[in-house]
Amino acid sequence: MNAWSGTWEGAGPAGTVIRNARPDDHGRILRVCDAWWGRPVTHILPRLFLDHFHATSLVAEDEGNLAGFLVGFPSQARSEEAYVHFAGVSPAHRRSGAARELYRLFTNAALVEGRGVVRAVTSPSNERSIAFHRSIGFTVTGPHEDYDGPGTDRMCFELRL
Template sequence: MIADLPPGLTARHLMDEDHLPVLAVLDRWWGGLKGQAGSTERALLLPRLYFDHFTTTSFVVERDGEIAAFLIGFLSQTEPGTAYVHFAGVDPALHGQGVGRALYQAFFAIAQSYGRHHVRCVTSPENSSSQAFHVRLGFTASAVKPDYDGPGLDRVTFSIELPVDAVAVPPAERYLGS
């Protein structure tokens, strides 16, 4: 089980069936950030391939069968010591309750179980709450990187070094309950 989730929340690995339910919460959870362009951008950042190919390194948190939070992450194919959080979201009604932190901690544990000790992620410069969250977790933020994801798609990048533990971390599946 993912540690430290509030009562009534359950976690599991992402499945392909989660694609449309996750897309359905994006505009509401992001409060219309960047208007219609932001809505399109968020949807394009989450194609089905993430829900098909990164299930063992990604999570969904549910409450009463509904999506309450998610984290889509993967292990870098190019940089053997690196893992990447591609997209994460938490229902605003659950902000400040440790759900995001619990998802990231579970992802960090998976990354470490595969020998990854560096985690990266990005957010838009307009998303100040995401920036503050990542800094609170211990990430180091970059300056705004113009056109990082294409023309007009500026980003702030984040990185964190995970501790190198002499004791092997158990396989990722042990971080979720049955």
């Protein structure tokens, strides 16, 4: 295990374990994303994220089935920051503590590595994500107009560690 990994049992359904992601988790995640979100979102996670950042990303499994994931990485350009690119929990595991634990493991690893800030963004319409990030201590700002290009506004999240 490295600073970016850990295991978790007990806060959710019995048998749930969190481990480092692997490149071959990409297909598993893509197969469930659209159903978990109720809209097309697979374009948010190109394969390169798990090819290059699997060691700093996490997967939650319940009896071998995908229960959640967090794809994140330490910033290469901003040595004090880490970034969560994409995270999700299956509808069956929501409100179990799985998302909170994925973020706890990631932020703890960021802190161990000397990172003092974790950032993320989402669409202004993603009210569930906005509420979740606020509930775990992130400061939420926005919407920031044209953040990801013309007509693509974003809410920005910042957690000071």
